[in-house]
Ligand SMILES: Nc1nc2c(ncn2[C@@H]2O[C@H](COP(=O)(O)OP(=O)(O)O)[C@@H](O)[C@H]2O)c(=O)[nH]1
């Protein structure tokens with residue numbers, strides 16, 4: 001067992017999963033991986049099981065198969081709970097579609113020493129997006145600006161999904177009470193981390209659009225994010241009930 005683990009949610013990522021596992025393990029950073037698959041019709045989970053049976057990566061690779069597709073948020077919550085059952089010190093979120101370059105993992109490991117949440121950010125100096133349509137760029141950047149303004153937080157990339165939590169953060173946030181199912185989940189996790197007084201840092205990443213497979217972004221997910229930002233703000237007091245809550249603390253750059 002290693003000190004840190006990367007949680008990779010998958011839904012129909014058969015074309016990407018082998019490559020992403022290979023890339024992460026080739027770095028030899030001493031990280032385990034947990035793939036959380038929502039019973040993908042393309043049987044991504046069978047591929048992972050096959051690699052585990054071969055012991056290609058010893059005991060470093062783990063798999064959690066869920067019954068049905070319930071959105072990214074639910075998949076991550078199930079994954080986090082699994083990880084907290086073991087003594088991991090930090091837990092990393094990463095997409096399966098190679099949009100998140102594993103080369104940044106070492107930056108997360110370095111920065112999580114002095115922070116509680118490290119966010120891979122497209123919108124700080126040195127970060128960026130490659131190959132996205134203007135529409136996706138607009139939604140992502142506009143979404144971050146909107147959420148930042150309503151929630152009164154200072155982090156620049158509010159919706160990104162490449163990040164690293166210290167286990168204490170995931171033990172503190174009441175995972176049962178997370179209200180967001182889709183990508184709003186990323187916003188909610190950031191907000192609840194910040195209002196509980198944890199140290200947050202953004203590090204630059206360049207995000208590249210997927211080459212293989214399909215995005216699961218939908219209108220429904222987008223609208224959920226718009227509405228949930230307001231709901232999150234209204235629930236602020238509730239989210240602060242934890243003993244570590246210090247009030248209006250904002251994420252530091
Ligand atoms: N387990 C699971 N994974 C999901 C679900 N929705 C998306 N994902 C995974 O989450 C990651 C990001 O999703 P993606 O569709 O690439 O989002 P985009 O990059 O914003 O277009 C990918 O690894 C997906 O396979 C879901 O409902 N369940």
Ligand SMILES: [Mg+2]
Nearest residue numbers: 095097099210
């Ligand atoms: Mg993607």
